[in-house]
Amino acid sequence: MIQSPRGTRDFLPDDMERRRFYESILRQTAQRSGFREIQTPIFEEAELFILRSGPNILNELYAFKDKGDRDLALRPEMTAPAIRAFVNGMSNDPKPIKIFYFGQCFRYERPQSGRYREFFQFGAEIIGAATPETDAEVIATAVGMIRSLGLKEYKVRIGHIGVLRRKLAEVGITAEDMPPILQKLDKKLYDEAWPLMEDAGVGREDAEKVFDIAGTVGGIEVLDKVEGEETAYLARVLSYLSVMGITEPEIDLGVVRGLDYYTGMVFEAEAPVLGAEKQICGGGSYTLSELFGGEKVFTTGFAIGFDRVLLALEKEGAVSPVKRIDAYVIAASSDTKLRAFEIAGMLRREGLSADIDLSDRKMAKAMKHASSVGSVFAVIVGNEELGTGAVTLRDMSSGEQRLIKISDLPAEIRGH
């Protein structure tokens, strides 16, 4: 037996129905805010991702050479492809540009709860604007999505990449020393950040001030405690969010995000029901286009980990509606089979979903099948009824059945 490759999954009909249901919620939510969908290739030149994330990501990339000796890679994320597509094909579109995308990404990592080698991301970007309004719009969209999916428990934290960086620079940390320190501060591991800072020549008193900022968490009022244009900016973002009814985000000035192309506001969302891999959404404002040969354009965007959100919803006991077919057509005897197929074809042309017995089963078996595939009605095509131009329509949940003229059948089924 051949199994699906490590870290990948088959999505069977029940899974797919559920996934498509939530996908369409995400699409509708994005469209409601004026975002339009794009689709980019599943593989790209490996260079694209190296430009974005540095050469180290090659280790976690599904990279390969094609027959033309091109260095390609399955996409590990979709922000870089989206910005590449913008540079290539949308750079002269009226700004700001609002786009969204959904699709699978691939990372060569150790699978664990909520982490797969093939996983699905939903993301959105606003390209060509750098204002508190833009950032608020993006956060509002992200939160709107999480809400419309029906997730009950989640946390949203908003920070600003500039606050900590400026403070660290002020106390004498060089740009090269900053990343490992920021990483510790992001996790609020001050004990581990301190030795690094000490080595870089920072005094204890200055370090405490840095920890203070990294630990600034709470409502809009905590912004008053930290001076600077960044906190004033965040206050404006929050006020826009507030009037749109988005009140759940907290301020967390310790939010750092991994990469240094972020330029300002950053935010994250997590679902506590998930274990170690609980982050469900991440985003912020950045510039990337200049790396890909375009002009520098400010962008704010986010990506939602679709699989994780679904996992969280499942843990919360959310149920998605089950799709049913309208009618299962059953020939009462073999000499009415042609008429049964004729009726099934007619129902389908009328836009109804109709299934029909394909093997020579007895009626009881066919009825059982109709029941197990979740058909709303059974249409019994037998000689007795056909004589008067009618069939028997059976409501599968109540068991009631009536004689219905074939010409009235679509209306009867639709009217249910």
Added chain:
RNA sequence: GCCGGGGUGGGGUAGCUUGGUUAUCCUUGGGGAUUGUGGAUCCCUUGACCCGGGUUCAAAUCUCGGUCCCGGCCCCA
């Protein structure tokens, strides 16, 4: 890359410690009891020890390696 727990029909499981008859039970699938009516019951039936090496007269059971799954660390664009 590291640590721990696992893998028995399509799904869920018993058996494994203490090696030994035809590998248990539930469910699902197929057929029948029911000759024009499903969800109940009964009967029949298909179907499994992750892969490979080792120990042994004998391995689902012990052992080693691989592989995959689950949880965690690291990482997380």
